[in-house]
Amino acid sequence: MDIPALERAVSTHLPEQFLPAVVRSVFLARQMAHAACRAEFDDTELLNVEPFYLRGKVESLLRDAAKLHKGLGTSVVNSSGWNHTEISAGPIVLTAHAVDSPCAMVHDAMYRKSLAESQTSFLDPAEHIPGARLYALLVHSPFNPIPGRGKREFGYLPGSVYLAFPEAALKRYAHAINLYDRFPDLIESLLPKEWDEKARLAYRWRARQRTA
Amino acid sequence: MPSSTPGFVGERLREARQVRGLRAVQLSEMLNISPQAVSSYETGKKTPSPDIADAIAHKLNLPGHFFTLPARSNDERTVFYRSMSATTQTARRRAEFRQLWLEDLANYLSDYVEFPEIRIPNFDIPVDPMLISNDDIEHIANETRKFWRMAPDGPVRNMIYLLENQGVIVARDNLGAVTLDGLSTFTDRPYVVIGTDKGTAVRWRFDGAHELGHLILHRNLNPKNLTRPADFKKIEGQAHRFAAAFLLPMSAFAEDFFSASLDALRAIKPKWRVSIAMMIMRAQHGNLISEEHERRLWINYSRRGWRGMEPLDDTLEVEEPRLLRSAVEMIASPGGQGGADLSHAVGLSDLDIESLCALPTGYLRQMDRPTMTLRTAGTQAKVYEFPSVRSSNGRRRE
Numbered sequence: 118m119d120i121p122a123l124e125r126a127v128s129t130h131l132p133e134q135f136l137p138a139v140v141r142s143v144f145l146a147r148q149m150a151h152a153a154c155r156a157e158f159d160d161t162e163l164l165n166v167e168p169f170y171l172r173g174k175v176e177s178l179l180r181d182a183a184k185l186h187k188g189l190g191t192s193v194v195n196s197s198g199w200n201h202t203e204i205s206a207g208p209i210v211l212t213a214h215a216v217d218s219p220c221a222m223v224h225d226a227m228y229r230k231s232l233a234e235s236q237t238s239f240l241d242p243a244e245h246i247p248g249a250r251l252y253a254l255l256v257h258s259p260f261n262p263i264p265g266r267g268k269r270e271f272g273y274l275p276g277s278v279y280l281a282f283p284e285a286a287l288k289r290y291a292h293a294i295n296l297y298d299r300f301p302d303l304i305e306s307l308l309p310k311e312w313d314e315k316a317r318l319a320y321r322w323r324a325r326q327r328t329a
Numbered sequence: 330m331p332s333s334t335p336g337f338v339g340e341r342l343r344e345a346r347q348v349r350g351l352r353a354v355q356l357s358e359m360l361n362i363s364p365q366a367v368s369s370y371e372t373g374k375k376t377p378s379p380d381i382a383d384a385i386a387h388k389l390n391l392p393g394h395f396f397t398l399p400a401r402s403n404d405e406r407t408v409f410y411r412s413m414s415a416t417t418q419t420a421r422r423r424a425e426f427r428q429l430w431l432e433d434l435a436n437y438l439s440d441y442v443e444f445p446e447i448r449i450p451n452f453d454i455p456v457d458p459m460l461i462s463n464d465d466i467e468h469i470a471n472e473t474r475k476f477w478r479m480a481p482d483g484p485v486r487n488m489i490y491l492l493e494n495q496g497v498i499v500a501r502d503n504l505g506a507v508t509l510d511g512l513s514t515f516t517d518r519p520y521v522v523i524g525t526d527k528g529t530a531v532r533w534r535f536d537g538a539h540e541l542g543h544l545i546l547h548r549n550l551n552p553k554n555l556t557r558p559a560d561f562k563k564i565e566g567q568a569h570r571f572a573a574a575f576l577l578p579m580s581a582f583a584e585d586f587f588s589a590s591l592d593a594l595r596a597i598k599p600k601w602r603v604s605i606a607m608m609i610m611r612a613q614h615g616n617l618i619s620e621e622h623e624r625r626l627w628i629n630y631s632r633r634g635w636r637g638m639e640p641l642d643d644t645l646e647v648e649e650p651r652l653l654r655s656a657v658e659m660i661a662s663p664g665g666q667g668g669a670d671l672s673h674a675v676g677l678s679d680l681d682i683e684s685l686c687a688l689p690t691g692y693l694r695q696m697d698r699p700t701m702t703l704r705t706a707g708t709q710a711k712v713y714e715f716p717s718v719r720s721s722n723g724r725r726r727e
Contacts, residue, residue: 137587142588142593145588145592145596148596149592177590177592178590178592178593181589181590182588182589182593184589184618184619185587185588185589185617
């Protein structure tokens with residue numbers, strides 16, 4: 118697995134300010150989805166509605182974030198009746214997904230499998246194919262400090278944000294970058310002001326507890 | 330019975346009438362006299378009888394003393410009005426007189442209190458506004474921050490306090506015209522009046538920064554420039570640009586502007602306390618977005634109904650001046666002046682003084698109350714039992 122080449126591709130093709138913008142977009146989208154859906158629906162419906170609202174907000178904010186950076190392209194692709202946003206930067210193609218826990222594996226989808234097909238070319242130098250794409254997933258999970266507690270109060274926070282690179286079969290990630298660890302100052306500025314140091318440490322620690 | 334009031338100054342009557350937003354005919358109807366009589370009083374051909382003079386003072390809500398104050402000099406002053414082109418001459422005159430009243434008040438108070446030193450930077454700026462470029466203005470806004478030792482890239486915590494701390498006398502006042510957002514002038518010291526007829530906390534902050542732009546960029550302007558529409562438009566545009574650059578330094582804004590969406594701008598509005606509309610313009614100033622994208626932002630802005638009122642406009646705190654208010658509070662301390670003294674000295678009504686000094690209504694009347702304190706040392710309250718109330722049948726009523 119050629120992780121250095123992969124990291125190099127990220128730093129070469131993704132503008133320096135884009136990944137912080139991605140993190141901020143996820144924080145803002147979750148906050149807006151939480152507020153809007155909670156204002157309109159009871160808990161029963163909230164469970165069904167909020168993920169859709171969240172997806173819409175994350176994707177639209179990411180598209181608008183990408184427009185501020187030269188070299189990034191955006192496209193909305195229809196696949197099996199659903200639209201999703203693809204952000205392209207050189208060979209990198211990025212899509213965004215909400216998962217249940219930090220860096221959890223995304224579900225199978227035709228378009229994801231298709232995008233991950235040429236992944237081997239980047240992950241294994243022996244398999245290098247010129248013009249191959251590198252598929253990156255922006256995976257973000259909800260914040261759930263203690264089951265049943267704090268969810269309502271701080272439920273608008275994401276629990277983690279990762280940039281993950283799946284293997285071609287889409288069964289596991291070959292590499293993942295914890296964006297909380299990469300941008301600690303930014304995360305610090307986005308956390309609730311009333312949190313003490315202990316709460317902040319616990320929050321960042323939980324974001325590192327990857328499922329697999 | 331005397332038929333005239335010696336010392337009555339007709340120009341003061343015109344001033345008072347214009348400040349109250351009355352036409353001569355309206356005032357004559359209020360006084361049950363002919364419009365010609367009002368005109369002859371104003372031009373000084375005649376003076377009113379003492380009864381009429383009293384009625385004038387009463388109807389115009391000013392102390393009688395106001396009408397015997399000397400006429401104002403006709404010195405040419407450079408007064409910058411925001412939204413001047415859309416404002417009537419009457420509204421402008423009214424606003425200018427209100428600003429003069431503010432000046433009278435500040436001059437009087439300055440005999441008793443020390444106002445902050447005037448620290449408006451005087452950069453080497455061309456007198457001709459046509460020679461000032463947008464790049465110059467961005468640079469001057471940054472230099473102004475440096476001059477005042479402000480953080481180069483942080484939000485302005487309170488625009489009005491900032492102006493006051495640099496020696497500017499600021500008032501928020503109802504100017505009687507929604508088309509007039511504010512005005513400023515630099516005489517013995519700088520004055521800024523922010524119109525409260527319409528607006529929001531963020532707009533009024535912007536108005537303060539806009540007037541600061543005039544005080545710095547156009548301090549040495551030839552007043553004739555204000556009468557030429559092309560020059561005037563340019564001057565207003567420059568003050569706008571200065572306000573935007575001062576409140577929202579480009580490098581810091583570019584860092585915060587993480588997504589070219591209205592949602593992202595809404596999210597950073599509480600930090601910078603400027604309108605979302607201004608942030609869109611600022612993004613365009615810095616070429617952060619394409620023209621096409623800017624156009625789409627404006628379409629979405631209208632579609633969301635934000636032209637009338639933006640999100641958070643009802644929650645962000647309005648910045649109030651405190652300099653004159655503090656000065657009045659200082660001279661009103663025990664043993665000091667009363668409200669009536671102040672009103673007489675400046676020749677204005679309580680309401681006008683309270684409004685221009687950002688004092689609560691009724692404050693000056695309160696000042697006139699005798700100064701007393703509760704005696705506490707060596708005394709003890711005595712408790713008397715409340716006499717029970719008995720009804721006619723002798724039973725105690727609860």
